[in-house]
Amino acid sequence: MNYGEIKKYDIANGEGVRVSLFVSGCTHHCKGCFNHETWDFTFGKKFTVDTEKEILEALDHSFINGLSLLGGEPFERQNQEALLPFLHKVREKFPQKNIWCYTGYVFEDELLSESRARCEYTDEMLSLIDVLVDGEFIEERKDITLAFRGSSNQRIIDVKESLKQNQTILWKLK
Numbered sequence: 001m002n003y004g005e006i007k008k009y010d011i012a013n014g015e016g017v018r019v020s021l022f023v024s025g026c027t028h029h030c031k032g033c034f035n036h037e038t039w040d041f042t043f044g045k046k047f048t049v050d051t052e053k054e055i056l057e058a059l060d061h062s063f064i065n066g067l068s069l070l071g072g073e074p075f076e077r078q079n080q081e082a083l084l085p086f087l088h089k090v091r092e093k094f095p096q097k098n099i100w101c102y103t104g105y106v107f108e109d110e111l112l113s114e115s116r117a118r119c120e121y122t123d124e125m126l127s128l129i130d131v132l133v134d135g136e137f138i139e140e141r142k143d144i145t146l147a148f149r150g151s152s153n154q155r156i157i158d159v160k161e162s163l164k165q166n167q168t169i170l171w172k173l174k
Contacts (some may be wrong), residue, residue: 001025001082003051003070003153004037004044004081007060014100014131015173016065019058023083024045026073027116028104032139034150038072046050052086066098075103075111080121087128098130100148107134107157108168131171132157147173 007013010020025041026033037043045051059067067090074083076150087099105117109128111134112118126132133149133156141151148156158171 013068020068023072030137068100104136
């Protein structure tokens with residue numbers, strides 16, 4: 001897997017101050033995408049053990065709320081394969097921090113049901129994520145007043161509660 005950027009003090013992509021990883025590779029190709037260079041799976045740098053170490057060190061501050069995964073598309077199959085072991089390391093080292101993930105896939109229709117995104121890693125990856133912002137960015141529904149999302153079709157989902165209750169539960173700002 002490649003990645004385009006790591007932001008160590010991000011306040012736009014989830015609640016609080018976060019470390020954000022922008023993975024490379026996306027097949028959605030949303031019109032008006034703010035990060036279209038990451039559509040290319042070979043864009044940026046290789047995600048290595050040193051990259052993991054850099055992110056884990058960045059997370060190791062009390063003022064950092066957690067990790068955000070963006071893209072590109074974290075739920076492209078090859079990205080899931082690379083991210084899953086890393087997310088286990090994040091959970092093990094920082095159980096008190098939360099993990100947010102942004103995806104163009106729709107939670108119940110494409111991540112929990114058969115789709116091109118769903119693979120042998122999907123359920124386990126979802127089990128490690130606290131909050132999922134789902135749905136493709138739709139330029140015609142762009143709304144800059146929305147917190148943590150770009151277009152009004154996108155939802156902010158409490159993944160843990162949704163999996164527990166077997167229904168989609170929207171996340172609420174605490």
